[in-house]
Amino acid sequence: MTNNKPLETLELPATVRPQRVVALTGNEAVAEAMRQIDPDVVAAYPITPQTELMHAFADFVANGKVSTEFVLVESEHSAMSASIGASAAGARAMTATSSQGLALMWEVVQIASSLRLPIVMPVVNRAISGPINIHCDHSDTMGCRDSGWIQIFSESAQEAYDHTLIALRVAEHPNILLPVMVTLDGFILSHTMERLEILDDETVKEFVGEYHPDHPLLDTKHPVTVGPLDLPDFFFEHKRQEVEAQLAAAELMPAILKEFGTVSGREYDVIEEYEMDDAETAIVVLGSTAGTVKSVVNELRREGRKVGLVKIRVFRPFPVRDLVRALTKAEAVAVLDRSIAFGSAGGPVFDEIRSSFFGGGVSPAEVKVLNYIYGLGGRDVKDSDIRFVYDELETLLHTGETGSAVRYLGLRDSNVEQVALRLEENQ
Amino acid sequence: MKPKNWEELPIGVKILEPGNSAEYETGTWRVNRPVFDANKCIHCLFCWVFCPDSAIILKDGKVVGIDYDHCKGCGICAHECPDKADALTMVPEHDKQ
Numbered sequence: 090m091t092n093n094k095p096l097e098t099l100e101l102p103a104t105v106r107p108q109r110v111v112a113l114t115g116n117e118a119v120a121e122a123m124r125q126i127d128p129d130v131v132a133a134y135p136i137t138p139q140t141e142l143m144h145a146f147a148d149f150v151a152n153g154k155v156s157t158e159f160v161l162v163e164s165e166h167s168a169m170s171a172s173i174g175a176s177a178a179g180a181r182a183m184t185a186t187s188s189q190g191l192a193l194m195w196e197v198v199q200i201a202s203s204l205r206l207p208i209v210m211p212v213v214n215r216a217i218s219g220p221i222n223i224h225c226d227h228s229d230t231m232g233c234r235d236s237g238w239i240q241i242f243s244e245s246a247q248e249a250y251d252h253t254l255i256a257l258r259v260a261e262h263p264n265i266l267l268p269v270m271v272t273l274d275g276f277i278l279s280h281t282m283e284r285l286e287i288l289d290d291e292t293v294k295e296f297v298g299e300y301h302p303d304h305p306l307l308d309t310k311h312p313v314t315v316g317p318l319d320l321p322d323f324f325f326e327h328k329r330q331e332v333e334a335q336l337a338a339a340e341l342m343p344a345i346l347k348e349f350g351t352v353s354g355r356e357y358d359v360i361e362e363y364e365m366d367d368a369e370t371a372i373v374v375l376g377s378t379a380g381t382v383k384s385v386v387n388e389l390r391r392e393g394r395k396v397g398l399v400k401i402r403v404f405r406p407f408p409v410r411d412l413v414r415a416l417t418k419a420e421a422v423a424v425l426d427r428s429i430a431f432g433s434a435g436g437p438v439f440d441e442i443r444s445s446f447f448g449g450g451v452s453p454a455e456v457k458v459l460n461y462i463y464g465l466g467g468r469d470v471k472d473s474d475i476r477f478v479y480d481e482l483e484t485l486l487h488t489g490e491t492g493s494a495v496r497y498l499g500l501r502d503s504n505v506e507q508v509a510l511r512l513e514e515n516q
Numbered sequence: 517m518k519p520k521n522w523e524e525l526p527i528g529v530k531i532l533e534p535g536n537s538a539e540y541e542t543g544t545w546r547v548n549r550p551v552f553d554a555n556k557c558i559h560c561l562f563c564w565v566f567c568p569d570s571a572i573i574l575k576d577g578k579v580v581g582i583d584y585d586h587c588k589g590c591g592i593c594a595h596e597c598p599d600k601a602d603a604l605t606m607v608p609e610h611d612k613q
Contacts, residue, residue, distance in 0.1 A: 205528030266527065304530050314531035326522035327529050334527075 105354040108286040115246040115278035118285055119185070119211045119271070120145035122253035124155055125293035129180035129300075132160035132171035136190035137223045138275040139213040143185060165190035169197040169208075176206035177315045179305025181257075183208065187275060188215035188229045195233060201268045202237030202331060204316060205303070207260030208268040210238075211253060214376065214427075215275040216466045224467020225275040227375065228428040231437050237331045239269040239338055240405040242375040247285040248402075249273040251355060254288075257297045258345050264337045266303060274377040276467065288353060296352055339406040359403040360411045364390060368397025370482035371419035373412070373442060375401050378425060378463075378470055385475040396479050407441055413449035416442070421457045421482040425498070427464045435460040435495045457485055463498035474499050538586075542569065546589030548606040550582055556603035563593035563604060579603075 113121060116139070123131070123146050131150075133143045150159040158175075162168045168184045175182040186194065191212060201208050217228040230240060239259060243249040249271060256269040273279055288296070304313045319327060342359055350356035361379070364386050365371060372382050379400040389396045399415045401408065416422050426436025434440055439460035446456065461478055464470050478498065485491060526532050557579050564572040564579065571587035573580050582593075594604040 203529060303528070304526075304532060311532075312534045315528075317529060317531055319529050322519055323525070323529075326520070326525055329522040330525065330527050333522075 102351065102354075104351040106288055106292040106352055108288055108353070110284060111287050112282050112284055113246060113250075114141070114280055114282050115243075115249050115273045116142035116213065116280065117145050118246040118250040118283070118287075119253050119273065120149070121287060122250045122293075123183060124149045125288070125290050126181070126183070126254070126257060126297055127155045128157050128183045130158045130160065130172065130175035130182045131184060132162050132168045132175070132182070133184050134162050134165050134168045134186070134190060136165070136187045138215055138225075138279045139185050139187040139190065139211070141279070142211060142213065165194040166197060169194035169201065172208045172210075173197060173201050173204065173206055176201070176208050176302075177204065177306050179302040179307045181261075181300045182206075183210065185211040185213070187213040188217055188223075191229045191233065192217060195236075198233050198238065198268075199236045200316070203327065205266040205331075205334065206268060207257075207266055209253065209256045209260050209271065210268065211249070211271045211273065213275045213279045214272050222466040223275070225277050225377075226427045226465045226467065227272070228465075230270060230272050231428040231430070233270075234405060234437060237267065237335075238405060239265075239267050239335075239403070241269065241271050241403055242401065243271065243273045243278065244377055244379040244400060245285070246273070246278055246281070246283040247355070248357075249278060250285060250287065251349065251353065251357070252402075254293060254297060255345060255349050255357075258349075259338060259342055261298075261300055262337075262341055262345070263303065265334055265341060267331075267334050267338060272376065277377045286353075286355075292352060296349065335406040339408070342403060342406075357402060358411070359401075359408040360415060361398075361400040361402060362415050363398040363400065365397035365399060365415055365418050367395055368419045369395040369486065370421045370423075370479055371397045371399055371416060372423050372425060372475070372478060373399045373401065373416065373438065374425040375404060375438065376427065378427070381470060381472065382425075382475050385472050385479070388472070389476070389479060394479065394483070401438070404438075407445070409445040409448065412442060413445055413451060416446075417449075417451055417456055419456060421459070421486050423459045423461055423478045423482055425461050425463055425478070427462075429462055429465070436462050439495070457491060458494070459485070459491070460495045461498040462495065462500075468499050470499060541585045542588050543585045546584075546587060546609055548589045548591060549584065549609050550587065550589070550591065550593050550604045551607050552579065552582055553603045553605070554580070556601050558598070558601045558603070560598060560601070562596040562598065566592045566596045568592065 149155045160171050172182040172184045216222040216226045241252045252271045256271050260269045346357040382398045424439040426438050430437045559578045569586050571583040591606045594606045597604040
């Protein structure tokens with residue numbers, strides 16, 4: 090799924106540290122990152138598909154591979170509450186969850202960001218009930234996209250591992266101090282074995298560094314009040330500070346990603362452009378589907394079609410300028426949303442991209458934008474689906490007919506021609 | 517005291533100075549204010565004991581007045597003031613002199 094070439098075939102700068110090639114599932118890869126981080130406190134409650142992540146980490150605790158205080162709580166509400174308490178006390182605290190677990194901790198999630206506690210939480214994306222479903226879509230993390238947390242989406246187990254390490258540096262940066270969610274697609278990444286490269290423990294220790302908490306409760310020589318009642322005369326000012334922290338994150342994250350690149354050889358930016366330089370049509374997507382799109386882009390490029398991909402790695406803070414710069418290279422763009430924003434003009438990613446275009450002075454005449462809702466509740470997205478999107482974008486360019494801006498990819502729909510088209514293709 | 521702007525406040529809603537609630541003036545919350553009559557006061561200090569906001573000002577063990585910057589106007593002092601003294605009266609804030 091990734092386009093990482095094996096290390097030995099690349100000419101790497103001397104700064105790149107030795108790495109171990111391993112086969113791990115996404116959950117195991119994140120647990121491995123957590124082992125190397127060796128957080129002071131982890132409080133967690135099991136939920137599919139995150140459970141195996143904490144199983145793997147619990148093994149490390151039981152076998153003495155980490156010195157973490159592992160708190161087995163009675164719910165996700167308590168998992169986040171315990172993480173907040175630990176973080177406020179001055180500990181490096183982590184937890185992980187999925188779907189309903191995230192929903193249950195929602196009340197406390199925003200307290201972590203408002204108290205500026207740099208908790209790192211992998212979220213294994215799973216559809217929010219109801220109806221009840223255990224498979225991947227992004228409705229869980231989209232449900233707290235405005236909670237003040239930073240959100241980093243992963244395309245592969247490799248990225249989930251890398252992002253977990255990067256997240257710590259971002260969260261704990263003194264000018265940011267925000268909690269970070271690292272997402273990985275449920276089952277597609279969390280339960281799929283993948284080849285990836287793991288940094289050695291010493292390199293990780295050096296990269297994440299020692300944690301120096303900001304005014305911790307356990308510093309009894311400097312007493313501090315945490316979490317006081319904040320009334321109309323100060324609440325607004327504190328909310329404005331959270332906005333500033335997101336702006337600081339937007340400014341500082343590229344450098345942190347670059348620094349990780351010098352150590353790992355894996356160069357990341359807040360967005361990833363794939364075959365965009367001369368692209369006429371482009372897809373924007375988050376998470377593992379980016380891998381599928383890359384594969385289709387390769388096929389279509391061989392057929393001589395000018396198609397490209399923009400993957401959003403960092404969804405919060407939303408990379409407005411980077412996206413406008415990258416997407417205005419194309420003439421027609423399809424935004425793939427793995428969740429619905431009911432009653433809104435479109436999916437959450439689509440809405441923000443159109444808003445960014447308006448703010449960036451990009452007119453619909455310059456770049457046409459379509460929205461495809463896809464993959465809800467774990468519905469597979471196939472190569473033929475992605476081909477279909479590029480076909481529609483090209484048709485749109487040639488005919489100029491936009492039709493409905495919001496479409497549904499892979500949905501059984503009696504009225505839509507695409508069903509017939511796709512059936513034809515699949516024969 | 518002019519409240520700090522968002523750029524000046526400690527981040528994360530943290531309060532870094534112990535006991536700084538004394539600087540936080542709650543007097544504006546008041547609907548009724550206690551008015552103290554020094555001529556009637558017998559200095560039993562019931563008001564001082566019961567006041568939840570430490571807003572009764574003492575000098576040399578005697579009541580000398582009310583801290584209107586912090587008094588929220590709950591009226592407990594006037595309620596506890598013995599009937600025979602009746603040195604504290606609650607007066608609507610808009611009727612104040």
